[in-house]
Amino acid sequence: MTQFINKHAGTHRAVGGGVDDAAGRIASLDTIVQKLISGEKDAEKELAKAAEQVKEKYAAYYLKAADKLSKNANYAKKEIKRLQGIAAKGGLAPEK
Numbered sequence: 001m002t003q004f005i006n007k008h009a010g011t012h013r014a015v016g017g018g019v020d021d022a023a024g025r026i027a028s029l030d031t032i033v034q035k036l037i038s039g040e041k042d043a044e045k046e047l048a049k050a051a052e053q054v055k056e057k058y059a060a061y062y063l064k065a066a067d068k069l070s071k072n073a074n075y076a077k078k079e080i081k082r083l084q085g086i087a088a089k090g091g092l093a094p095e096k
Contacts, residue, residue, distance in 0.1 A: 002014065002015055024058045024061075025058070026054055026056055026058060026059060026062065028050060029047065029051060029054065029059065029062045032047045033047065033062065033066070044066060047062060047063065047066055051063050065079065
């Protein structure tokens with residue numbers, strides 16, 4: 001049932017009202033991030049160009065995360081831990 005609703009409403013809701021793993025993610029940018037992780041030279045420029053073309057509100061987060069990751073290798077681990085803590089607390093505003 002949720003798959004049907006998500007497909008037709010363009011959402012990423014899970015049973016119980018939460019969101020699934022695809023919420024806030026942009027598949028085209030995820031592909032470029034994989035190139036960045038594997039060490040491709042021009043992946044960061046490609047990510048910046050693609051994020052400008054994507055008209056989704058989470059595209060800017062990809063650039064922010066890539067910038068922070070280039071400055072601090074431990075950023076991803078810390079950010080995942082922070083986001084998991086926020087999600088575990090619950091009570092987030094719907095727009096977040």
